[in-house]
Amino acid sequence: MREAVAGRYIGQRVRRVEDQRLLTGRGSFVADVEPEGTVHAAFVRSPFANANIVSIDHSVASRAKGVVAIYTGAEICLLTNPFIPFSNLPGQFTPPFWALAVDRVRFVGDPVAVVLAYSRALAEDAAELVEIEYQELTPVVSIDDALRTDSEPIWPAAGSNILYEAADQFGEVDEAFRKADRVFTETFTSHRLSNQPLETRGCVAEVDPESDEVVFHAATQAGHALRWTLAAVTARQSAVKSIRALAGNRGRLKAFARGAKAALAGTGDQLKKADSSGTIHQIRKDPRTLLYLGRSFLGTLSAERFPRVVAKDIGGGFGSKGPVSREDAVILAVAMELNRSVKWIEDRVENLTDGGQARDERLTISFAVQDDGTILGMKANLVMNQGAYPGVPFNCGLFSRIMKVMLPGTYRIDAFRLDTTVVASNKGRYIPYRGPWANETWARERMLDVVARELGMSATQLRLKNMYHPSELPAKMITGPTLDPTMTAATTLQRAIELAEPAAFAAKQEDARSRGRLLGIGFATYHEAAPGPPDYTDAVTPGVGALLAEKSEISLEADGTVTIRTQQMPHGQSHETTYAQVAADQLGVPMEQVRLVWGDTKNTPFGIMGTGGSRGGPIGGGAVQFSSRALRTKILDQAADLLEANVNDLEIVDGNIHVRGVPAKGKSFAEVAAAAASAGGGIGDEPAITAEFTYNGPPQGGWACATHVCWVEIDPDTGFVTIPRYLVVEDCGEMINPAIVEGQVRGGVAQGIGAVLYEKTNYDEFGNLQSSTYMDYLMPTAMEIPEIELHHLETPSEVEANYRGVGEGGAIGAPPALTNAIENALAHLGVRITEQHLPPHRILELTGVIKPNVASR
């Protein structure tokens, strides 16, 4: 059923609440925080990709002007616990690591020491004076380097540079390949990228020397996850001390138990599905893991100081501010040690070096097909380059599992096999980036074009032939999840074909070719679990769904306004606007009466995910909708008492609660609040009525779908690619605010275009980063990004809160649409595109105008 409450705000292009402060320079970002007496941190970082640390001499630096203290890995080992894997897949090894490099550096930019001084400039001056002697080791840079059997393990406990291998088979793969008329195989390589929010990472550990309170101001997408991870890493004390402390403070232990029970309420069945063999494997490979686990756990329970995380405005993240940074742990640990506030605001060079990088994957795909284009089976081989340090809390392992589930896409594929390998290398750490599984879409949609060309079919014809159409649904993907009839990928493709008229374009393309111009068109269709049905999370990793539930707390304040508390961490997604829209419609009040509280772990509900995974609309928005409805019921009950009326006869119009048809005898929200407060014996500043709802997504569906169409013109003389037209047909269910949806989609497409034509995190063969400034890491400007046409489908659903995520899709669809268009433009020259990054010189190499230079790729 669609929501019965009359929507006044949902579906409207409501102006953003956030803009009142953000457009007037009155936002509050982490760099704007500076408590009294703060000292500033600068990190000393490794210039080598792979080296042993022979010695560190900071005697000169320590005497430099304004220096308060210098810490190296040796000290950090005594102040913290190492980062240990949050979750491990069966057979996976995730190396434990320290917040600063100890004895060895593993990538260019690895933090080796931290200098604290009275200003950032003075800290940087002193950082230049720290003398470190290194003994260089052979760097392991590329996937091929890591896979070589003679490559020295970066993490000796792993035994090799292969950290995870898996083989997953669904259906009769060998038979499908035996029966097929044709088999096509191609290997696709994607380069490394960087998320690059305009605001870098940063934090301020605010320590009140007079009390135990530590406030950790951060730019984070996931405040609660940051809080607990930092607590575990910085709670360094002996197990004996921890146990003594706990024995002396049973109240605390009980509080933890209550918290854990509340956080995991109702998830028992899901948790039971979890497979713990990965953790056992981890402990076997590196028994110290057990020690670290125990010490962190007991320390977390008993530590004297437990950080409270606070984030206000955040300047973008795109996945990069979800992971916990080693620097965060260093800053918190040294602030508590020094008993004074410490601030670190990352600079752009650090961000490009150590702020997180993504993609860097190789996918070989084989399709077994009939001559008529029917796909019988699919095989894939995935290798992911995780870099030196695993992401926390999520590393390549989890993202490889999402790729496993999503690789067959929206096509009827009854036999599928995936072989997965995750390798370590001397590069920066791999982190999630806007659709962390996106390369499954890129490689599959690229490969479908290859197959279509080989079979002499059109790319759209091949897709439509094999794609699930809504009339064939529900059906199960061979990898597990159920596709319901709102999975409208095929509808988006059909609509895109109507709009793009590929047949007419082909004639235009022929004509242009005869005059020496190169035009091309490319399609790409995908579905995205945003959030997907319950059997989707089970297919990814059994039990993981238990961690994803989201609670919304809502209250009617004494003054009649409404406050929503969320675990979401808005950083550009406009939650203050959209959640107010949702709640206002449910409650029948003006939006202005609704306020969102977020970002402070002290007064927001617990949640691991924060904002990420395109969940803010569907899960967060759904939770707000249902908690608002619960509050509405309570308010009406209270009003019914006041009005001496039957609750079923009441309605709410513009914040006035009255018997249907008798608005004059109504009660305002403030009057109801006052009555509730006095009934509850409140003193006036406590919320009058509260409600909450924990939501973990719809019982079915939850798929966002889209088709992207990209047109290109390529200059045959220079290899420059321009995009004269780009369109997206998308279906995210009901749109809370179309302007915000459109901004998300367009921003994603821009990043996808950037990936293909401009951006590359570029390491040389020695592991030196060649793209550590904005002169070298080329983010597109307004001159490079075309206008992007958007067409919405808004397929209704029987499921309530029919909102599906759009945060990531744009970035998922653009690379395949664009690379398909480029190949389409160059097809008559025999060009096949198997790499994702295509700068102008590479285009001319592919067209045969200039000789290829392998080293430059």
Added chain:
Amino acid sequence: MNSPSATATQSAMGSLHSPIDGTATIELEVNGVGVTRRVNARLSLADFLRERLDLTGTHLGCEHGVCGACTVVLNDEAVRSCLILAVQADGSRITTIEGLAETDHDGQIISIHPIQRAMQEAHGFQCAFCAPGFLMTALCFLERNPAPTRAQIREEISGNLCRCTGYQSIIAGVETAVEIMAADRREGAQDA
């Protein structure tokens, strides 16, 4: 840091010298208010605005002159405040994002600038970390060219990076600002 030996000397001829890592006194006008401060020679204008004047609306994105987030107006021209030393701004007139809206004596906003209104209407920004730079760039641009083409808008804002939007909404916002400002001018002309 403020020992006498490390302070500036100012000659009668108007020259200014600060010893290594020393300070100098500068006088300038920021958002219509005259300020005099003793600053370290290596302090950038951006850090001066943020740290010394608490005008934290000006943001730092790259600190090497590429992203444009720190753009402010210096004597009617858009400049990168990360690529100007505070001492270089001595004697100049600066406008920052905080000075764009009309405010009362307590800094409370009376009315926002048409460019701000336009960006809100057009949903110009998302995280908006880059917004102050874009707004100051647009302010100077529309002063010089009150009726630009879309191509000119693209070109002019191409020195500012935004990672969220793909720029289309920002361009729409500048176009909306052009309309609002033209209407305001027409109204102003009628009133006069």
Added chain:
Amino acid sequence: MPAFAYHRPASLDEALDLLSRFGEDAKILAGGQSLLPLMALRLSHPANLVDISRVPGLNEIVEDVEGGLAIGATVTHTRAEEAEAVHRLTPLVAAALPLVGHRAIRNRGTVVGSLAHADPAAELPAVALALGARFIAVKSGGQRRVAAADFFSGFLTTDLAPDELLLAVGFPPQKPRTGVSVKEISRRSGDFAIVGLAATVSLDEAGLIASSALSFFGAASTAVRVTEAEEALAGQSPGPEAFEEAARIVSQSLDPPEDANGTTAYRKHVAGVLTRNALADAIDQIGFAA
């Protein structure tokens, strides 16, 4: 940013005194749009900065009696871009200026500063080389003129001595029947060029090519002219055949460095493409003028 001593002289003499006192330990700060990024990245650690922005007399654009033009040391790109005399007397300079960085950079950066910085991928050094500009260098007790051909001595290095200040750059009058063109390709708008070309072509009265300048940027460790191609053009009838031949010579004779934005082969090839396009463009302009 590393620490330094800051000096803001109020006169040219004071500035030159400071330069002679500090020698290699000083850097001149005009617009600062090349120097300050390097310092912000801690890639440059000058002990002294001599800020010449308040030195009187340097912020001037001066026409000389022969129809040439001099641009003073503190004239910004934007000011030059907006100066009528620059468009009238030095169309090649006017064509190049909008390609320099972005507006905010041009508002602070100076024409002379860009020349003194001598980035091989920057537009203005190649323009100066194409036009045979003359550089006026001054130090305590002396002034000298340096021809553009002698000025750019290597990657980010010039003929200037540490105690010298580049007072102005002078551009000679443009010959009659001359067309100019600046063509460049860069990864993104406003970036330094992958490779670019500042070209002039002058015709004789018979309409044949009398002389030309093909001055490339992003193609070597300095801006560089391809004189073989210029010579091959001399006496030719301007048209696709002559341009094609010049392009061929250009591609053959340049040996550009390689980086992530372009391989050597790519830069050689595109230099040829730009040659064809720039020559055609320049000749078109003469047709227009005539």
